[in-house]
Amino acid sequence: QVQLVESGGGVVQPGRSLRLSCVTSGFKFTPYAMHWVRQTPGKGLEWVAIISYDGSSQFYAASVKGRFIISRDDSKNTLYLQMNSLTTDDTGVYYCARDFEDYGPPRYYFDYWGQGTLVTVSS
Amino acid sequence: QSALTQPASVSGSPGQSITISCIGTSSDIGSYNLVSWYQHYPGKAPKLIIYEGNKRPSGVSHRFSGSKSGNTASLIISGLQAEDEADYYCCSYAGSTTFVVFGGGTKLTVL
Numbered sequence: 001q002v003q004l005v006e007s008g009g010g011v012v013q014p015g016r017s018l019r020l021s022c023v024t025s026g027f028k029f030t031p032y033a034m035h036w037v038r039q040t041p042g043k044g045l046e047w048v049a050i051i052s053y054d055g056s057s058q059f060y061a062a063s064v065k066g067r068f069i070i071s072r073d074d075s076k077n078t079l080y081l082q083m084n085s086l087t088t089d090d091t092g093v094y095y096c097a098r099d100f101e102d103y104g105p106p107r108y109y110f111d112y113w114g115q116g117t118l119v120t121v122s123s
Numbered sequence: 124q125s126a127l128t129q130p131a132s133v134s135g136s137p138g139q140s141i142t143i144s145c146i147g148t149s150s151d152i153g154s155y156n157l158v159s160w161y162q163h164y165p166g167k168a169p170k171l172i173i174y175e176g177n178k179r180p181s182g183v184s185h186r187f188s189g190s191k192s193g194n195t196a197s198l199i200i201s202g203l204q205a206e207d208e209a210d211y212y213c214c215s216y217a218g219s220t221t222f223v224v225f226g227g228g229t230k231l232t233v234l
Binding site: 004035043044045046047050059061062095097100107108109110111112113114115116 | 125157159161166167168169170171174175180212214216219221222223224225226227228
């Protein structure tokens, strides 16, 4: 069955960096665009970033653009999120999610999600 | 503040129907047929229950349906069951600058 398992969360000081990983299994990773979505305290869900199925394109939410980098390693069926210059506003649960569409342009809705990894930015 | 507006909470008795509204703008819901809805139990992975406004993924109960009119999308849950008690989020594509917007979520309580 399709599984997405995030890791790499933890407690980090403002201004520091953290790298999240999402190991996938149960499906062919290569044809799918992948996303990161976060849930911040007291708020709902917020889309963070997308990487295209072939890794050639990456797009970001305005709140993280220039600080976060999404990447993928198809040989390891793994998605990454490098988070730099973290602020307290980045605190939350980070989910990786699979785009609904394979091969074609992404549909920007998410048919499988992981259970999330908690990132806490605090001094 | 979330880009899409949902009621914070709704409630209903078993067997009843409820509707959760999701109000957007002409830049998101009103421009694209890419509205999706997610069911989320705290601590679990969110689950896609409606996509493209009114389509159900395989395996999702027929009790869940969706609709869209103008800048507003709606999720309808009929024949409420205790297991439907969860948080529900709407989501829409919003163009190649903003990309994706979510609602703030609605907590459904089954009385």
